[in-house]
Amino acid sequence: MKGVQEFENKKIIDMTLIKRNSDWFFPSRMDNVIDRFFNENLTESKSTFNPRVDIAETKKGFEIDLAVPGFDKKGFDIDLKDGLLSISGERKFEKKEDDKNFYSIQTEYGKFKKSFQLPDNIDAEKIVANYKNGLLSVFVPKDETKKVVSKITVK
Numbered sequence: 001m002k003g004v005q006e007f008e009n010k011k012i013i014d015m016t017l018i019k020r021n022s023d024w025f026f027p028s029r030m031d032n033v034i035d036r037f038f039n040e041n042l043t044e045s046k047s048t049f050n051p052r053v054d055i056a057e058t059k060k061g062f063e064i065d066l067a068v069p070g071f072d073k074k075g076f077d078i079d080l081k082d083g084l085l086s087i088s089g090e091r092k093f094e095k096k097e098d099d100k101n102f103y104s105i106q107t108e109y110g111k112f113k114k115s116f117q118l119p120d121n122i123d124a125e126k127i128v129a130n131y132k133n134g135l136l137s138v139f140v141p142k143d144e145t146k147k148v149v150s151k152i153t154v155k
Helices: 032-040
Strands: 004-007 010-013 052-056 061-067 078-080 083-092 111-118 128-132 137-143
Touching: 061 083, 078 128, 083 137
Parallel strands: none
Antiparallel strands: 004 010, 052 061, 061 137, 078 083, 083 111, 128 137
């Protein structure tokens, strides 16, 4: 049997720990499963990545923050169509020939696209986006004249 040795009449099993990269079938965290279920399909290539997103609601609007370090602020496309806010971008790996041997590259490169269904009470004309220190912040202000009714009367 491979990996088993005998020492003083006791069997010693040679075990080597190997870190597995998480993938679709064996994710390391449950939030990876949820993100991939809603934001990726099984046929996407490995040239995509899924940036982390924080979404918060305040009295004045919605704050959407995407962790996308290493981008140029001109490299983002932000569109709003029929209440669907779409944010996309791409970060390319630039291989430089300077006698550098990479042993590990854990930074994600490639394309991403995130979409968010916005409520009806937003002011689409006043949406602003800022990119600073690797964080893309999009603020979607609420329109105070539009009220979203969420109470339904049972008849």
